[in-house]
Amino acid sequence: MDHTELRRKLSDYLDNAVSGTERREIETHLHGCSRCREALAELEQVVGVIRDIPPVEPPHWLTTRIMARVREETAPRPGLLRRLFYPLHIKIPLEAAVLVCLCITGYYLATMTAPELAQEPSRSRQAEGTHRLPEREVPQAQQEVVPQGDKPLSRPPLAPSYETHPSRSGEVVAPVPSSREEPEIAPRQLPPQPPDTPAATAPSDTIKAEKALPAPSQVLQGAPAPPAARKGQRAVTAESVQGARDAAFPVPAPVRITIRVDDPVRAEREIEEAVSRAGGTVVRTEPTPTGRTFAVRVATDRLPDLWSRLERLGRVTERPHHPTGAPGVVMVTICLDAPP
């Protein structure tokens, strides 16, 4: 065993942690090596000094403090109710104050948000009213967009699409405006009016029709029913303000005129031209077994002009009685009768 190896084992030798063989080898080496004996003596002295170092005295409060913390650990935790409400004289008033604050906040929030919700139907109503009131302006705009005669059914985006709907008897009685394009038109056509003014609750013949008839898209395209929100909004709008509107404005009844012609193809073109020249709009047209029907929207004060133009096309077999002097817009159903 050389010196380096022996020095490494001296610590174990001191602790009597070597085997018998190693012990004999170490002692043999030490017997003949004075420097290693000196190293062992020094190491033994160092260990002795270390072991002489007295232990650290604990403070007098250490046991007490340790046990206090241990008792805290063992103390049962109060139940949920006790933690929530005890001590009563502190927590009950505090919680009551918090509850009152919550109620006030809830009431405040409700009053802040409720008007917005309540305004939704009136806004839509206003949009419909503003869209329909300036009926005189719409045809002029449409005259610029809709080509004369060629494709009367293809509507430009800005023109409100109106469709006719069958009544209970299967007869086309009233056109119904589609609300899909209302927001685009309403702001440009009419400045906003206060809700109490007659203009805001303007009568609309189309509202009655909406209430009684299926949705326009349903009739025209066979599409499924519109979303519930839309339907609900319409129902609320029609039912709640119908009486007020009728009282404020007399709503013109739908008008029907039947013309018997010999050349239906030519007559169709001429009808559309007559309607256009009378400032009206062909909302929809449908073939019938004996001809074709046109749903036309026209201002009441232009009805005489339209009648005169239509009378030139053929023989009027059914002529309506209508107060032509009343202001507003009326939906006219022109039945083109061309017997074979």
Added chain:
Amino acid sequence: MGLSDMSETRQGQGDDDGDLVARARSGDLAAFERLVRNHQQRMLTIAFRITGGYEDACEIVQDAFVAAWRGLCTFRGAARFTTWLTSITVNLSRNRLDQIRTRRRNEPVSLDEPRESADGFLPREAVSGTPSAQEELERRDVRHHVQKCIAELAPDFREVLVLRDMEDFSYEEIATALRLSGGTVRSRLSRARETVRECLKRVIGVL
């Protein structure tokens, strides 16, 4: 006094812990208080030798006994209660030592303060250099220098030395408490003792 004699004087401590531990596990606070009184000084010494701070050592011992109370239900008696408690104390001391190092690292450095040594300790005064008269007197106090040399050891070596030579744990107990192999314990102990010997020879001259 031989080494075996010293060992005998320190042995036997905690041999009657079994009954106290069993009673404490059943919720007997008085039994646990007896355990506290029996072991608090030893744990305090270990914590103090590892961290070098008395206040820190007191807090560590409190935390260690509270942790032992919480963990008594998991203590199955595979090791002695002392070994188990020492393991808790050493772990808490290591954590505290890391906190102390981090705190000192973040403190602004003063030219008047000593620099941090390689093992993370801040020697309060130079070990070598021209000694003053006062220092010459202290130099004769071997025990004082032994403590300083131990404090300069790396923590891993210091733990083994403290447990073996100051608290008289067996190699197996040290291995259990520190979760080390027996060979590692012997190796670290040998190097720790040799380092302290060299340190003392450097400081004092002749042992």
